Amino acid sequence: MLIDDLETPVPVVDADRVERNFRTMQDYCDRHGLKLRPHIKTHKLPHLARRQVELGAVGITCQKLGEAEVMADAGLDDILISYPLIGPAKALRLAALARRVRMSVAVDNALALDTAAAAAAASGAEIGVLVEFESGAGRVGVGTVAEALALAGRIVGTPGLRFEGLMTYPLGPAAAAFIAEARDRFAAAGIAIPTVSGGGTPAAWSAHTVPGVTELRVGTYAYHDRATVAAGAATLDDCALHVVATVVSRPTPDRAVIDAGSKTLSSDLVAPEAGRGYGLLLDYPEAVITRLNEEHGTVDLSACARRPDLGERLRVLPNHVCVVSNLHDAVVMVRDGRVAGTVPVAARGRTT
Amino acid sequence: MLIDDLETPVPVVDADRVERNFRTMQDYCDRHGLKLRPHIKTHKLPHLARRQVELGAVGITCQKLGEAEVMADAGLDDILISYPLIGPAKALRLAALARRVRMSVAVDNALALDTAAAAAAASGAEIGVLVEFESGAGRVGVGTVAEALALAGRIVGTPGLRFEGLMTYPLGPAAAAFIAEARDRFAAAGIAIPTVSGGGTPAAWSAHTVPGVTELRVGTYAYHDRATVAAGAATLDDCALHVVATVVSRPTPDRAVIDAGSKTLSSDLVAPEAGRGYGLLLDYPEAVITRLNEEHGTVDLSACARRPDLGERLRVLPNHVCVVSNLHDAVVMVRDGRVAGTVPVAARGRTT
Structure with a gap:
């Protein structure tokens, strides 16, 4: 696949x-x-x-x-x-x-x-x-x-x-x-x-x-994440987990809504100097995910020269990747750019 | 039980x-x-x-x-x-x-x-x-x-x-x-x-x-939660879900750490006028959960006359209860103050 x-x-x-x-x-x-x-x-x-x-x-x-x-x-x-x-x-x-x-x-x-x-x-x-x-x-x-x-x-x-x-x-x-x-x-x-x-x-x-x-x-x-990159402990090229999301609505020229909300990315922020919003859109770094509801990520595109279309797939680098792992029953492993398989996150949700 | x-x-x-x-x-x-x-x-x-x-x-x-x-x-x-x-x-x-x-x-x-x-x-x-x-x-x-x-x-x-x-x-x-x-x-x-x-x-x-x-x-x-109570849509007595947590550390007189962090309560906040911190400690309403790590909730007790002991169990009313349901594989149902059973949260984690 x-x-x-x-x-x-x-x-x-x-x-x-x-x-x-x-x-x-x-x-x-x-x-x-x-x-x-x-x-x-x-x-x-x-x-x-x-x-x-x-x-x-x-x-x-x-x-x-x-x-x-x-x-x-x-x-x-x-x-x-x-x-x-x-x-x-x-x-x-x-x-x-x-x-x-x-x-x-x-x-x-x-x-x-x-x-x-x-x-x-x-x-x-x-x-x-x-x-x-x-x-x-x-x-x-x-x-x-x-x-x-x-x-x-x-x-x-x-x-x-x-x-x-x-x-x-x-x-x-x-x-x-x-x-x-x-x-x-x-x-x-x-x-x-x-x-x-x-x-x-x-x-x-x-x-x-x-x-x-x-x-x-x-x-x-x-995995690294936006926070460890901001701390200087890694580069974007070291970041191993990203979330693929789809633009499900483009209600105004300046706004996109993606299908990754707090149930997918968590509400964890990074320090303001480390970056704005609830994750970094790797292909549109000037965009800001300004708000998350459970299933909606609202994206401000006003600073973007190029803007994503309705239906387009975007890659999101999480602010804090550990909590993202915990939200998902499974992750997709990729090798050489191809899907190698889906792996259950066996130790997720183990709160006790 | x-x-x-x-x-x-x-x-x-x-x-x-x-x-x-x-x-x-x-x-x-x-x-x-x-x-x-x-x-x-x-x-x-x-x-x-x-x-x-x-x-x-x-x-x-x-x-x-x-x-x-x-x-x-x-x-x-x-x-x-x-x-x-x-x-x-x-x-x-x-x-x-x-x-x-x-x-x-x-x-x-x-x-x-x-x-x-x-x-x-x-x-x-x-x-x-x-x-x-x-x-x-x-x-x-x-x-x-x-x-x-x-x-x-x-x-x-x-x-x-x-x-x-x-x-x-x-x-x-x-x-x-x-x-x-x-x-x-x-x-x-x-x-x-x-x-x-x-x-x-x-x-x-x-x-x-x-x-x-x-x-x-x-x-x-x-279930209602701290946000709907703050909005005037419910009272604390209407709130049906709370998280029971334990004080696992009391490093200083003013600080307690509970075993409910962002993996348990989520990082969702409420508007400042609706309340401070990451949830309301029902038995210690003057306490403030000032920070969450995945498994640690750090509680500021400085405003509390009475303070919880190490090992004490506390009830936390979540800020936003929907995301809490999503974090847990199961919830415990209680009737007449007694445990009636544990129910799998069958539709949790369904992100797609």
């Missing part, structure tokens, strides 16, 4: 670009002695996760148990859940996973630690635990080395848990300062830090400049 | 409130002589669509062929696709549907009309066609009565097509002016307008004040 024959809207993945993105990041990590533990949140596809490991990744990162279950079923055998799991229901599922594959989790609080401990006790399997620290995201993570050390001490003292090290997102000066202080104080306390894991594609290429980082968790580099 | 035992994050639907919302809207329409053709985009659930018809709806509205296929499979037999369908692939699917159930579509251009005509010719079944007009949404729809009349004339002259009337969204003064002019000019041209269909929950309760409107297309009223 030809790309032009696919019904729209449809997410299309250039498998050749994905392979190149995988190799480029693995080469970067190899060159700098970093372990690569890719985050599957972007593609959510078991065959791509397996490919990342074939190329040298030490394992994978998932955000949710449901994603890890899909990946374990597909043969991935070293999985970090970089998210605090809390409560007995999560502990039960973590235990079942830990009996099958090498599991580790990130915690920033005592309840998440208790959950990991309960899972280890229930499974009889050892579970690795990293302590997540705050480094500028203003999200999850302990704020001080003292808190990290207290949690690490509890992990070391808990049967079935293996203290795996420290984890953060993003990597920058705040991360470097925390790591430096932690290395001194953990050493003084006699606790080794096997792994320091840093995340985020936008700053990935400078991960080696943050002293002490041993592992890189990145996801978006698989 | 108890609601408190559900794994989070999870969308929970109060079936009693849904039933009440259905009855209230049907009563309104009956009282004012309006036909009700509910839009299934909000719930995407066949059993609720059937219930709407049982209570008196004349049929249903879908936005996409994929939704209509699910609903036809479930026994719904009068379906309007309120969206321009363009091209032979869409025509084939429309034809297959038209052989099974009474189908109508909305058009605002010649290509969409050609698609409907091709489907009618291929199926041998009659297809109803409405002409969509612009009434303030700035989206899809002809801008003048002359254009509407030209399309209607073509529809009337096309074998297999039945001119069904006019359609718009939203209902307001611009719609009223267009309808008034259209009635005169269509009458002069000898073309009857069987249906004038108006859409949108926010202005639904004043639909009867727009002269000439015969049919109401509304979807959000099934």
